[in-house]
Amino acid sequence: MTFANLDELLAAVTPTDPPMRAVAQERLDSLTKPPGSLGRLEELAAQVACVQGDPKPALGGKAIVLMAADHGVTAQGVSPFPREVTTQMVFNFLAGGAAINQLAKHAGARLTLVDIGVDHEFDAHPDLVAAKVARGTADFSQGPAMTREEATAAILVGADIAAALVADGVGIVGTGDMGIGNTTAAAAITAALTGADPVAVVGPGTGLDAAGVSRKAEFVATALRVNAVDASDPLGVLAAVGGLEIAGLVGVLLGAAASGACCVADGFISGAAALVASRMAPALADHLFPSHLSAEPGARIQLEALGLTPVLELDMRLGEGTGAALAIEIVEAACACMSGMATFAEAGVSGAE
């Protein structure tokens, strides 16, 4: 294992070099365009420059890590889709038939699929990382979803996968999730860590009606009370009301940052992972890129808590890493401008008068 334990992982997440920010801005302002006219692209490229310590940043390899797991809460009817869909979708990912297969390919990103907690024993498959911590979580309206040890184990699985990708030339790692029931877990984490009302953070997920959303909010409120969650203990919150794929994605984000790479949080599920990860290691912020504003209502609360402005607002709510894959394309395009453009001096173009 790259990281012997959680403390070692967290200690390895460090801020980027502050002087590079000024160097990056100077280069951006020297390029053949009105200052600032590439808008958000300039911010994104400058952030990559700071992560890489290079005013001509290049992402190199790109990856999406998609973690799949099952949830005990599915026994409570929090999703219109049956629990078996988690397993069925893993087979769909392996066959290349899901949205993320198309979008990762379009972005030129490799897709690493991880069984970190699916309630099914898969045969060995070259495209499936077998890293099951448990066959799904427990119903967290009755007690904790998992133990702190299980949550920690899942984090370290994710961190090691991210570190291995970075060692193999990947410069940006996006997160993706699959797990029927996981918007309930993500909502519970978001409410626990931000203090937001459960009613404000729950949403239709894969398609609940208004009555279903209302029941889901009550369920989350009950879970927060039963588990006596403590916002100052992010690992405890994750273990109590999280999911194994969410814990794995906490590790992916931390592991990418600890390895000196960029990371991109996808939508609402990944946003919950980003919240937990940033509470554990605030320096994650320097490495973390937003992707899109999920249509799930709690996503906005997560992004505000993280201080992130989404790159894309496309009304998506699928998960799987679909928003991260699209955002990686934008970040890469931003780097292409910053690295490939000529300066006013190089091109012999007159500046503003």
Place this chain on the structure above:
Amino acid sequence: MTFANLDELLAAVTPTDPPMRAVAQERLDSLTKPPGSLGRLEELAAQVACVQGDPKPALGGKAIVLMAADHGVTAQGVSPFPREVTTQMVFNFLAGGAAINQLAKHAGARLTLVDIGVDHEFDAHPDLVAAKVARGTADFSQGPAMTREEATAAILVGADIAAALVADGVGIVGTGDMGIGNTTAAAAITAALTGADPVAVVGPGTGLDAAGVSRKAEFVATALRVNAVDASDPLGVLAAVGGLEIAGLVGVLLGAAASGACCVADGFISGAAALVASRMAPALADHLFPSHLSAEPGARIQLEALGLTPVLELDMRLGEGTGAALAIEIVEAACACMSGMATFAEAGVSGAE
């Protein structure tokens, strides 16, 4: 020439087949994802499906047509950059040093650069289409920027270029512009065709201060009065207060649509071209894709008038086709999902209960 005259071009812009919309929606709802969960991607892919008459759409080749021209209004100090920058930037495009060079390459789009009205005699160059209609426009605060014949000639240049690209396998054509002074022309067209107050449509362009923006608004108001513009005569508006590159881009949009392809309007300058084109041929709407919301304030007014919701909001205001290139990537990713994903039946995934 593909189009003998303007009437022939406009007649060739026809609505897409209405029944395909339902076929496209049926396919989207059969794919392995909660219905609607790909948000805007589903709308974009469905629109391409309608243009192509195929529920498994694929863009094929992609192109950005970048039209460059000079403007008589530069004599009035409407830009902080000197007029020579138009010519200098053409050389920068040819050398590959501008933002659009990087972004077109990133999108896998070919870049067609056209001198349709630059105030410089370029030597022949394999990457520069020599199609100069005039060496820039006249100062439209004194009278029309160009004649109706010049505007028509520029439109037909653009239409022929787009048609040739489509004949060569391009399925989507984005527009781009270069022309110091052209935000003034775009603002004048926008005010003339939408009835918006000049104060609401002018902005800093490449970097005017507040006093400069105020003078620019007065200048636009004067130009609209001097030229007695008539919103019901879009060609007249284009000739009176437009620019040669804007006229050329009107032709690019119309020519792509007339050839059965998709077209993407870039930012504020291209938005003015899209307004003119859609007034000339309302069926353009079926073929036209928005790209981004330019930071230039009049862009929002244009998009509202066109009934378009931008795909991207990245605070960009560079032109050149930079926003179109990014949007083409998103549209292509949307098509990849619609065409490449498995259906619930194909993947053996259970649907919602």
